Amino acid sequence: MVETWRIFVRFLYLGCVSFGGPAAHIGYFRKEFVEQRRWLNSDQFAANLALCQFLPGPASSQLGFAIGCHRGGLWGGLGAFWGFTLPSFLLMWALASSQQHGLGPLLFESGVVEGLKLLAVAVVADAIWTMGQQFCRRWDTAVIAALTALALWWLTTPLTQLAVLAAAAVLGYLRSEKPNRPVPQVTLPASGKGALLIFALVLLASFVAASSVFSQFYQAGALVFGGGHVVVPLLQSFIGDAVPADQFLLGYAAAQAVPGPMFTLASYLGAVLRPESALTFAAVATAGVFLPGFLLVIALRESWQTLSQRPRIAATVTAVNAAAVGMLVAAWFGPITGHAPAGWWAAGVAVLGFVALRSKRVPVGVLIVGFSLLGWWQF
Structure with missing residues (x-):
């Protein structure tokens, strides 16, 4: 337990200072745990990242x-997760709770x-733009992204999203080349088989109890690629x-500003969905x-080196990632731009924000403050 506590403390520190999104987080982890503390070597870090x-x-x-x-077993992994996630979790929960005590109307009315x-x-x-360059380099992946966007623009439901992800996976598998040499067999350890079984059973149960808060977020975590x-x-x-669109987009914007994982948007949404027990449902x-992702890490971590040599697995994941780009395009043309201020002035400000983000020279925190002030002044 002493080692678990040490892991928690190191990741808690990173959870307080790691601004900049996933790419920046990976850089922080490499510097801290490969170069400085030498908890694992470069090859081990690269394998886990892949x-x-x-x-x-x-x-x-x-x-x-x-x-x-890797450092402290399962308890070490849980210590790392809660250490890295706790600061942003508390901030997002506090934002959601504050809307129940007068700050929410002030924010919305102020512009x-x-x-x-x-x-x-x-x-x-x-x-x-970034994901399209990464995942849609070939014509077939670009077509998958475009068809996904059209399907979700036409009908945005959880079933449609499941269908397009499944169709992309099947198409990627069918279009993959057959291996020209025998591929090694994948053998999962007992812990891996157990984690994979739990993942599948909980996913199945989430579809049975689809209306529960935990089920909705578990399905999202199990299906989100990209x-x-x-x-x-x-x-x-x-x-x-x-959750009203205004509140949803406020949480999304706040998730950009806080350190740590952006997935703590879920913490905010859980608290908003159940304000009478905000902290409990933020945690749920x-x-x-x-x-879902943690169960899959446990299941595949020891067998990944063998599994990654299968070309059809790689092709399937490539197609699913292309579909993820299409999902994002549909969201941009739907709820994102649909609920944003309209007009030439608003469009010009959004373009300036895009240019600033692409330049990589303006911190996201500065943009959040700037856009907040612009909204307060203009609206």
């Missing part, structure tokens, strides 16, 4: 969990939220009108959205 990018869910949080498991909506337009556009921005259309689809939603 696995976490392959799996659904938040890659940087899963990487932190994997590092914690601050309108400014943050414009920032959300720029942030999601930047994510589409990182934190892609969880936005999934959560909006699952939650529907239970957080556990639901992170648990």
